[in-house]
Amino acid sequence: xxxxxxxxxxxxxxxxxxFKPVYSxxxxxxxxxxxxxxxxxxxxxxxxxxxxxxxxxxxxxxMPSWGGDLSGLNFDNIQYYIKPTERQASNWQQVPxxxxxxFTKLGVxxxxxxxxxxxGAQYESEVVYSNLKEEWQRQGVLFCDxxxxxxxxxxxxxxxxxxxxxxADNKFSALNSAxxxxxxxxxVPQNVKVTIPLQAYFRLNAKNMGQFxxxxxxxxxxxxxxxxxxxxxxxxxxxxLHAAVVEIFAKPxxxxxxxxxxxxxxxxxxxxxxRALAEEGAVVEWIDGNFGSKLTMKYxxxxxxxxxxxxxxxxxxxxxxxxxxxxxxxMIHLAHDTSSRIIxxxxxxxxxxxxxxxxxxxxxxxxxxxxxxxxxxxxxDDKSRADTYPTLQADEPTAQVEHEASVFKIQQxxxxxxxxRGLSEEEATSMIVNGFIEPxxxxxxxxxxxxxxxxxxxxxxxxxx
Amino acid sequence: xxxxxxxxxxxxxxxxxxIIDIADLVIKRGEIHALMxxxxxxxxxxxxxxxGHPSYIIKRGDIYFLGKxxxxxxxxxxxxxxxxxxxxxxxxxxxxxxRDFLRTIYNNLLTSREKNILSLVEFDKLxxxxxxxxxxxxxxxxxxxxxxxxxxxxxxxxxxQMLLLKPKLAIIDEIDSGLDIDALKNIAKVIRQQxxxxxxxxxxxxxxxxxxxxxxxxxxxxxRIIKEGKRNLVxxxxxxxxKSLN
Numbered sequence: 001x002x003x004x005x006x007x008x009x010x011x012x013x014x015x016x017x018x019f020k021p022v023y024s025x026x027x028x029x030x031x032x033x034x035x036x037x038x039x040x041x042x043x044x045x046x047x048x049x050x051x052x053x054x055x056x057x058x059x060x061x062x063m064p065s066w067g068g069d070l071s072g073l074n075f076d077n078i079q080y081y082i083k084p085t086e087r088q089a090s091n092w093q094q095v096p097x098x099x100x101x102x103f104t105k106l107g108v109x110x111x112x113x114x115x116x117x118x119x120g121a122q123y124e125s126e127v128v129y130s131n132l133k134e135e136w137q138r139q140g141v142l143f144c145d146x147x148x149x150x151x152x153x154x155x156x157x158x159x160x161x162x163x164x165x166x167x168a169d170n171k172f173s174a175l176n177s178a179x180x181x182x183x184x185x186x187x188v189p190q191n192v193k194v195t196i197p198l199q200a201y202f203r204l205n206a207k208n209m210g211q212f213x214x215x216x217x218x219x220x221x222x223x224x225x226x227x228x229x230x231x232x233x234x235x236x237x238x239x240x241l242h243a244a245v246v247e248i249f250a251k252p253x254x255x256x257x258x259x260x261x262x263x264x265x266x267x268x269x270x271x272x273x274x275r276a277l278a279e280e281g282a283v284v285e286w287i288d289g290n291f292g293s294k295l296t297m298k299y300x301x302x303x304x305x306x307x308x309x310x311x312x313x314x315x316x317x318x319x320x321x322x323x324x325x326x327x328x329x330x331m332i333h334l335a336h337d338t339s340s341r342i343i344x345x346x347x348x349x350x351x352x353x354x355x356x357x358x359x360x361x362x363x364x365x366x367x368x369x370x371x372x373x374x375x376x377x378x379x380x381d382d383k384s385r386a387d388t389y390p391t392l393q394a395d396e397p398t399a400q401v402e403h404e405a406s407v408f409k410i411q412q413x414x415x416x417x418x419x420x421r422g423l424s425e426e427e428a429t430s431m432i433v434n435g436f437i438e439p440x441x442x443x444x445x446x447x448x449x450x451x452x453x454x455x456x457x458x459x460x461x462x463x464x465x
Numbered sequence: 466x467x468x469x470x471x472x473x474x475x476x477x478x479x480x481x482x483x484i485i486d487i488a489d490l491v492i493k494r495g496e497i498h499a500l501m502x503x504x505x506x507x508x509x510x511x512x513x514x515x516x517g518h519p520s521y522i523i524k525r526g527d528i529y530f531l532g533k534x535x536x537x538x539x540x541x542x543x544x545x546x547x548x549x550x551x552x553x554x555x556x557x558x559x560x561x562x563x564r565d566f567l568r569t570i571y572n573n574l575l576t577s578r579e580k581n582i583l584s585l586v587e588f589d590k591l592x593x594x595x596x597x598x599x600x601x602x603x604x605x606x607x608x609x610x611x612x613x614x615x616x617x618x619x620x621x622x623x624x625x626q627m628l629l630l631k632p633k634l635a636i637i638d639e640i641d642s643g644l645d646i647d648a649l650k651n652i653a654k655v656i657r658q659q660x661x662x663x664x665x666x667x668x669x670x671x672x673x674x675x676x677x678x679x680x681x682x683x684x685x686x687x688x689r690i691i692k693e694g695k696r697n698l699v700x701x702x703x704x705x706x707x708k709s710l711n
Contacts, residue, residue: 413556
């Protein structure tokens with residue numbers, strides 16, 4: 001059920017569910033809160049210990065002084081865990097009606113039926129639904145929430161969890177390691193090719209809530225998988241926090257495509273750490289779309305560890321009124337014959353701000369590496385802002401490095417050209433913007449590409465904000 | 466009413482300077498009028514003013530289209546009413562595929578006229594039919610609008626839009642630049658076939674006027690029409706240049 005007061009704007013995902021969770025911890029962060037989360041989940045001792053250790057590291061680490069303005073973020077005012085339902089469902093009939101309605105509004109079950117191999121849906125702190133189509137179950141593909149994976153496949157999870165994004169990587173990875181809940185576990189056995197996408201959908205509903213999911217994807221040798229995730233939250237006057245961690249392991253000659261479209265209302269601090277490791281001959285394709293949020297700080301990285309590994313990162317950031325997207329991409333070349341490409345597109349409108357931070361690193365001895373970055377910013381008005389901070393550290397003389405950065409503005413004659421064909425100024429602007437992001441939109445499943453165009457239209461008219 | 470376009474005592478400026486001053490210009494259905502003149506004589510400016518470019522301010526006088534004063538109409542309202550401008554320098558729109566662009570503007574006009582829009586398949590048939598007249602290859606449709614197009618491809622795409630949108634009045638600005646002689650002849654033929662369309666043909670050179678017969682020829686210099694006459698004026702310009710008229 002959506003409440004009238006939250007429906008004033010046209011933000012399509014701005015509906016609030018009047019929903020009572022089965023359990024929630026009080027506001028604020030303490031050793032007790034962390035222990036409670038772990039106990040509710042009946043976690044093994046090793047994990048309990050990790051959580052407490054992570055909490056200490058979080059408390060010791062200073063807030064980052066670079067990037068965006070984090071001064072409004074009050075850790076004491078956040079609720080760190082909300083358990084929405086007693087147990088997880090594997091068919092939509094078992095999901096409580098209110099939650100089911102919310103996901104139906106977001107088009108999630110329809111998408112599952114139409115074009116997905118499997119779906120996980122998280123609401124607040126827990127995955128309330130997960131299902132993998134039988135065809136893939138039979139081939140040994142594992143797809144469930146990460147907490148269940150710890151119980152079902154403890155050795156597998158233990159081996160990988162936190163090995164790519166260590167607890168102490170940064171303040172927010174430490175926070176996530178202390179209070180994480182939910183998130184998806186994907187395991188694809190050797191040579192299995194999952195030919196249609198797996199999807200996870202994360203919905204943050206309560207206000208002042210923190211969502212801290214953790215995702216772990218492992219693709220064994222010669223396997224293939226495409227994983228898509230989407231996130232939304234309703235709009236509140238008070239701030240919420242999303243601090244996720246994603247770890248992706250691409251074993252030799254595997255191929256992983258990771259697609260994420262995040263659409264947060266602009267009271268959410270979105271501070272996430274995402275990383276992929278590509279072994280010999282592996283290919284990691286990363287498509288990262290960022291909409292909304294008060295502040296996003298997100299710099300997904302691909303570490304090209306094995307020879308001939310390939311990384312491809314397409315990143316899109318759209319910042320409208322009151323939003324700051326401090327986003328970027330990192331490519332770390334550790335082996336020879338590795339190649340990478342970063343294409344970053346950003347749109348700033350109605351005073352929104354985008355900062356792109358790129359890091360390309362080529363280690364000494366990583367011979368014959370190739371890397372190319374292209375960073376295009378589109379400014380739709382004079383109030384908006386786009387900055388680029390590219391960093392290149394090439395310690396290997398044979399590396400071929402290319403970097404291009406451009407800032408675009410829509411030319412009056414471009415608008416007039418389209419208007420002289422009968423389109424309004426708004427329609428013309430939207431066509432030019434859609435053209436600008438086309439290199440990224442064309443890589444998305446059709447449903448997502450359409451959603452992308454719709455989201456951009458909303459941001460441009462200031463409906464969100 | 467018996468005319469499409471009527472311009473009366475029009476003075477147009479940018480900031481404080483008057484750049485165009487036109488006393489009288491009337492175009493009827495099915496007529497071709499040629500506006501000639503050297504570079505920077507205000508020909509293209511007039512074309513953009515008629516199409517509604519927001520940078521130009523009408524200081525005095527009026528533009529009428531089908532009996533209605535359109536001085537304050539938006540460019541899109543003018544396009545929907547049936548005014549079309551074939552640009553001298555068509556704009557490129559990176560990432561916008563020609564096919565999507567054409568289908569959008571076509572269906573947008575149909576919608577504004579309360580007609581049913583065409584499906585992808587129906588539109589494609591229409592597109593292929595018109596493109597064939599201009600010798601435009603199908604592979605052009607998946608490219609971005611005007612991006613990396615040759616001069617000739619740009620001009621053909623302008624005329625293709627004209628064929629699709631079927632305007633009542635087409636202002637065709639320097640269509641002959643960038644076209645080889647065969648393409649020019651062909652485009653002239655396509656323009657001739659538009660029997661009911663009023664056409665204002667803007668050209669620096671007389672080359673295209675071998676193939677299109679205007680009922681009236683104007684010569685503009687520094688924003689003013691200094692001479693108007695019949696087709697024989699073209700011959701005079703060819704022989705003695707614009708300076709002889711001054």
